[in-house]
Amino acid sequence: MARDSLSIAQTSDAPLHAGSVLSTLNDDGTRRWLRPRVSLGRFLSGRRAVAYILIAIFISLPLLRIGGRPLILLDIPARRFHILGQTFYPTDTLLLALLLVTVFLTIFWLTALFGRVWCGWACPQTVYMEFLFRPIERFFEGAPGRRNLNKLQSSSLRKPLKFAVYFVCCFGLAHVFLAYFVSWDLLSQWVFGSPVAHPVGFVVVGFVTLAMLFNFGYFREQVCLVACPYGRFQSVMLDRHSLTIRYDQTRGEPRKGSEKTDVPLAVLHGQASAGDCVDCRMCVTTCPTGIDIRNGVQMECIGCAQCIDACDAVMAKIHKPAGLIRYSSLAAMKGEKFKILRPRVVLYPSVIVLLSALFLFVLSGTGIADVTVLRGPGQPFSAIGDTDIENHLRLKITNRTAAPARFQVSVTGVDGARIGADAADLEIGPDQTLTNSLPLLVPRSAFLEGKRQVVFVVHGPGEFERRIPFVALGPSGGGSKHSEDHQ
Numbered sequence: 001m002a003r004d005s006l007s008i009a010q011t012s013d014a015p016l017h018a019g020s021v022l023s024t025l026n027d028d029g030t031r032r033w034l035r036p037r038v039s040l041g042r043f044l045s046g047r048r049a050v051a052y053i054l055i056a057i058f059i060s061l062p063l064l065r066i067g068g069r070p071l072i073l074l075d076i077p078a079r080r081f082h083i084l085g086q087t088f089y090p091t092d093t094l095l096l097a098l099l100l101v102t103v104f105l106t107i108f109w110l111t112a113l114f115g116r117v118w119c120g121w122a123c124p125q126t127v128y129m130e131f132l133f134r135p136i137e138r139f140f141e142g143a144p145g146r147r148n149l150n151k152l153q154s155s156s157l158r159k160p161l162k163f164a165v166y167f168v169c170c171f172g173l174a175h176v177f178l179a180y181f182v183s184w185d186l187l188s189q190w191v192f193g194s195p196v197a198h199p200v201g202f203v204v205v206g207f208v209t210l211a212m213l214f215n216f217g218y219f220r221e222q223v224c225l226v227a228c229p230y231g232r233f234q235s236v237m238l239d240r241h242s243l244t245i246r247y248d249q250t251r252g253e254p255r256k257g258s259e260k261t262d263v264p265l266a267v268l269h270g271q272a273s274a275g276d277c278v279d280c281r282m283c284v285t286t287c288p289t290g291i292d293i294r295n296g297v298q299m300e301c302i303g304c305a306q307c308i309d310a311c312d313a314v315m316a317k318i319h320k321p322a323g324l325i326r327y328s329s330l331a332a333m334k335g336e337k338f339k340i341l342r343p344r345v346v347l348y349p350s351v352i353v354l355l356s357a358l359f360l361f362v363l364s365g366t367g368i369a370d371v372t373v374l375r376g377p378g379q380p381f382s383a384i385g386d387t388d389i390e391n392h393l394r395l396k397i398t399n400r401t402a403a404p405a406r407f408q409v410s411v412t413g414v415d416g417a418r419i420g421a422d423a424a425d426l427e428i429g430p431d432q433t434l435t436n437s438l439p440l441l442v443p444r445s446a447f448l449e450g451k452r453q454v455v456f457v458v459h460g461p462g463e464f465e466r467r468i469p470f471v472a473l474g475p476s477g478g479g480s481k482h483s484e485d486h487q
């Protein structure tokens with residue numbers, strides 16, 4: 001197996017063992033629990049800053065409003081999504097599809113450029129695991145490999161206390177998560193009200209809390225290793241010039257083996273080595289997915305750069321230049337010139353620009369309201385006395401604005417055609433949809449062959465006008481009274 005290919009197995013001729021198949025598997029099939037060391041360094045500092053900014057954004061997004069609407073609210077019960085001040089309805093399938101495809105293509109593009117930058121720097125799984133739950137764990141159980149534990153860390157209460165704090169965090173995060181679906185205002189009412197009054201919300205919070213607790217307390221890195229699909233297909237998104245975290249084999253090999261896997265750094269000083277790697281395994285013990293980056297780029301590598309920080313610290317101590325493990329590309333490692341203009345790096349942004357333009361074009365055409373005219377259930381028309389035919393229709397108007405709006409409905413195209421008075425003038429609340437019966441009265445004499453085209457005209461606030469052609473049905477044969485029998 002080539003060292004630079006993505007693999008789940010170690011690259012050597014040695015026989016396969018459980019750890020080659022899954023880095024968290026012991027030979028007897030049990031789980032190898034990981035407690036990665038923290039490696040301080042520039043990348044950890046950068047990731048920590050990004051993580052806390054992202055956590056702050058996650059918590060504050062449901063609180064923010066734009067143009068009178070929530071910045072983000074996925075209001076599933078009301079079947080509408082508020083995203084960045086814009087409201088999307090189930091009828092906006094094209095817009096939502098464009099938005100979704102654009103987001104995915106952007107992730108593909110970033111992956112082609114920077115490898116798994118999303119996984120290592122911004123994925124909620126990494127952010128919360130590494131910068132919230134692991135620090136809590138270290139607080140209660142001590143840092144991995146540390147022997148002088150304090151009183152709390154050596155007490156038998158350390159695990160129950162850790163899980164109690166985990167529970168509080170998960171409970172809080174579950175509420176924030178729910179706020180994306182029900183808004184902070186409603187959530188606040190629920191929090192201070194009785195759970196009996198909102199059983200669904202209560203069950204959702206309970207379920208999300210337990211799911212998070214299971215994930216961050218037990219499942220952990222298994223999400224990245226076996227559950228997340230993104231890691232599985234990243235290999236098709238990378239090319240020779242994609243930036244990934246790599247071990248410089250030319251410089252590092254042959255490595256000087258240390259006698260123990262956990263050699264104190266001081267011992268390393270002055271060690272002679274053919275290559276720069278002193279086989280201290282600091283890059284391995286710090287890895288949150290338990291892999292050895294020296295075996296080549298692997299599917300399990302989430303690009304967290306902890307191995308870079310660990311190895312740079314070792315290099316500094318043995319007075320070698322940093323960067324034995326570094327952000328690089330397959331081409332650069334082979335001494336090839338970096339190529340910025342590659343097919344996928346050009347293709348992805350081109351399609352993204354195209355889709356974004358299409359999205360804006362479709363969005364600009366939505367106007368302040370959606371209007372639909374539908375035939376009502378039951379008989380299509382009935383006679384009103386000797387003079388008129390009534391079509392039983394339904395009118396659906398969605399007010400897409402953040403303020404109440406009045407809409408006037410009229411009909412044109414046939415002399416004497418009119419609408420029942422109570423359907424002609426409608427007030428609709430902000431972001432509300434009104435479905436109303438729409439009685440259309442057309443003179444009997446207008447029907448020559450059982451139908452007649454009319455045009456509904458809907459006026460709303462400002463310049464809003466929507467014209468909807470519609471075929472009214474009536475008696476055939478010139479409108480004689482008996483012809484209504486075929487209804």
Ligand code: SF4
Nearest residue numbers: 277278280281283311
């Ligand atoms: S941290 Fe650096 S020196 Fe130590 S084993 Fe890893 S690559 Fe080799």
Ligand code: SF4
Nearest residue numbers: 287301302304305307
């Ligand atoms: S190999 Fe390095 S970058 Fe990849 S997950 Fe492990 S520590 Fe992070």
